[in-house]
Amino acid sequence: MSLVERTVRVDGAEVPLTRLEFELLAFLLKNKDRVLKRVEILEAVWKYPQEVETRTLDKHVETLRRKLGDSGRRLKTIHGVGYRFFDAEPTAA
Known part of the structure; x- marks a missing residue:
């Protein structure tokens, strides 16, 4: 993810995101591995x-x-x- 260019790439391919999708992903990544309450996300994004x-x-x-x-x-x-974005794929317990 490039905040400067406002682009996201997955496996080398650019993923088209709307402004809100980009802002949501940026907020989740900024807070990765942290459980975010719905209200926190709604207020921030x-x-x-x-x-x-x-x-x-x-x-x-x-x-x-x-x-x-x-x-x-x-x-x-x-x-x-709410939601949590894991830095790595979570493993099954």
Whole structure:
């Protein structure tokens, strides 16, 4: 990921992302290996006030996973909390 060029590459191929998809991925990577609450992500990426509840985050995560292919598996849902982007593919316990 290049923040300067605002590009993302997976296996050498550029992945086209919308502005919000890019901002979401950048925020997740900045906080990799940390569980992020939904409200934290909404405030940081969408500038939503805490009391707003929306499913737009879920849809963007779904699309981002699809666009990232195998790398999208590193973006995990933490049920009832939010999301976590693993620095490396998590292993099964």
